[in-house]
Amino acid sequence: MKTLLRIDGSPRKETSISRQLANNLQEHLKREGDSLLHRDLYYDDLVQLGNQDQVDAYFIPEDQQTEAQKAAVHNSNILAQEFANADTYIIASPMYNFSVTAGLKTYIDAISRVGISFKYTEKGPVGLLKNKKAYVIVTTGGTKLNSPVDHVTNYLTTFLNFLGITDITFISADEVVANQEQAIALAKEQISIL
Template identity: 65%
Template sequence: MKTLLRIDSSPRKSTSISRQLADVLQSKLEAEVSYTTKNRDTYYDQLIHLGNEDSVTAYFTPENEQTATQKEAIKASNILATEFAEADTYLFAVPMYNFSVSAGLKTYIDLISRAGISFQYTENGPQGLLKNKKAYVIITTGGTKLGTEVDHVTGYMTTFLNFLGITDIEFINSDLIMTNAEEILEGAKTKIQNLSL
């Protein structure tokens, strides 16, 4: 059975639009493709926090040369990066905060972007290792129009996923929610239900 990895990144819980839309898409994916779903919450998961200097040095030290302190410092990153690499499909719920992704999501991205796990360095530069995978990215905004010069979420998520080798990306946009939340939310749910998987 395939694995769906869902990544939530809103500090809101019950009132989060991105989480509500992710629930709809997750249900559709599980019903139509029979996924086993794993969940990561970039604001409330205990594993998702940056380490210290030991973790930075450990990333660039061969495993057999790492000290016990270094191994402990990157333990969480190893778990998250391996889990991410092993998933077949990704569901990102991404609210825009100050024109970009939230701090929790940026931290998560830093932790799972690991040389030797999700990408590798080659003589031609970095090369993604996560090819032939699918990502769904739900983007919500309060008052910012996606696709404009101040949308730093769409480009960032595209660059990040492409860097890891993931090029099959389906964006589900739900922007300008503060203008008419109920209508926009229902419109986004309809878009999700009409997606061809």
């Protein structure tokens, strides 16, 4: 029995291609007894831009934090712990202006936490998340994935690796403007053989 954590990074709902593919992938992956958690990054009150108290609290032990810092870091604590506890991730990431959406970036800044998802060592930072599996769905309008202007694939690989997550499968529906139906069909085919 596993815990699947689905993370939706599109502000679009019914028309979102990444959500449609995440639905498909979720159905494909979820086994009886697995639990499914869902963070919908544009519609989740826990996902907010940080302030100074929040960022300061990232590096101050809880028993030494001010009340303002404790309050500011509360949501990040929940999101980071939830992320660390999950076994499998479904990350639906549309490309916005060559990178991830603001919602996904805000979430990333909340879950990347010293002592929860990584630690500092003499040799530099080391990820604390082991034996995890990540599926990343990337959708684009006209940008080819893995081209020099794709700042989603490499960025998410680097970030997940930083936390210790190295088993990553990308599912792509890129250049959907040219042929949306074909791009979706190809992505669903990728999912069906996982």
